[in-house]
Ligand SMILES: Cc1cc2nc3c(=O)[nH]c(=O)nc-3n(C[C@H](O)[C@H](O)[C@H](O)COP(=O)(O)OP(=O)(O)OC[C@H]3O[C@@H](n4cnc5c(N)ncnc54)[C@H](O)[C@@H]3O)c2cc1C
């Protein structure tokens with residue numbers, strides 16, 4: 001495990017002279033990298049001064065291949081829109097064109113970014129409501145990491161319920177650390193205190209809450225464990241970010257309860273986005 005937290009502005013000194021690395025104009029500089037386990041890492045890069053985004057949106061980031069051609073992939077911004085850096089939470093796909101390279105970035109390196117944020121996991125795509133449920137699996141928690149650090153989310157809803165489901169116990173570390181960071185941040189606590197509920201579950205290694213979130217919604221266990229009322233389309237709003245299967249199954253569970261899918265143009269009671277393709 002590696003945790004690089006210092007900012008390096010360039011390559012090691014040569015003959016006592018510090019050389020500053022010059023990044024290409026479409027690149028931002030890596031500030032820090034944290035490896036959570038052998039399959040997951042997160043990293044921070046500088047934020048282009050002109051970049052504006054809504055918490056929950058994604059953009060394209062990448063690295064050049066061996067011929068200098070950019071390999072670009074969609075990535076949710078995990079940091080809130082008020083932060084002066086951008087954070088991303090990433091899978092390491094064995095042999096994956098981008099992530100087999102991206103997992104080796106270090107402070108001072110450059111990452112290509114196309115500063116055109118888009119996406120449907122935004123407050124604007126939901127009608128006003130009382131509770132906001134955020135259902136994530138795997139790296140699908142990234143857009144919700146942004147939303148739960150955004151005061152606007154707490155201004156819009158009385159209660160925010162973040163669920164995160166992963167195969168293994170260690171894959172929950174990112175969201176667990178996020179909750180600790182929010183609890184330790186006095187500015188965010190002004191908004192989040194008493195309003196944010198967190199419900200981690202795992203499916204292939206035993207943790208306190210074992211099982212798929214879909215099963216825990218169907219059985220009512222989720223609501224019993226948190227001592228909250230079941231899902232209700234009249235008052236609740238939902239965002240979903242996971243695999244195609246998770247998104248399909250949750251969408252079906254919601255539509256049978258009277259929820260309707262929304263978009264930026266037509267806000268409704270739930271929205272979803274793929275955490276990855278395939
Ligand atoms: C809207 C959107 C937002 C995304 N946001 C993120 C993000 O915040 N963090 C992130 O790590 N990825 C995210 N992805 C996936 C990302 O775009 C890439 O697929 C991923 O970085 C792997 O790139 P690759 O070139 O190494 O492999 P690819 O060729 O892109 O993927 C190879 C295979 O790996 C699996 N895979 C890819 N990404 C994931 C993943 N995140 N979790 C589990 N399995 C995966 C799939 O089976 C895929 O077919 C997002 C995708 C979309 C469509």
Ligand SMILES: NC(=O)c1ccc[n+]([C@@H]2O[C@H](COP(=O)([O-])OP(=O)(O)OC[C@H]3O[C@@H](n4cnc5c(N)ncnc54)[C@H](OP(=O)(O)O)[C@@H]3O)[C@@H](O)[C@H]2O)c1
Pocket residue numbers: 039137138139165166167168202203204212213214242243245246247249
């Ligand atoms: N995570 C790992 O340790 C690991 C290791 C090697 C390879 N991979 C590969 O990486 C890819 C993605 O793995 P991932 O673990 O990041 O994502 P994933 O397969 O989408 O699983 C993430 C979580 O979502 C749950 N889930 C999946 N489909 C669901 C559905 N329809 N309804 C409710 N819950 C659902 C999974 O439960 P279930 O466990 O019940 O499916 C798991 O807890 C896969 O192709 C996998 O083969 C993953």
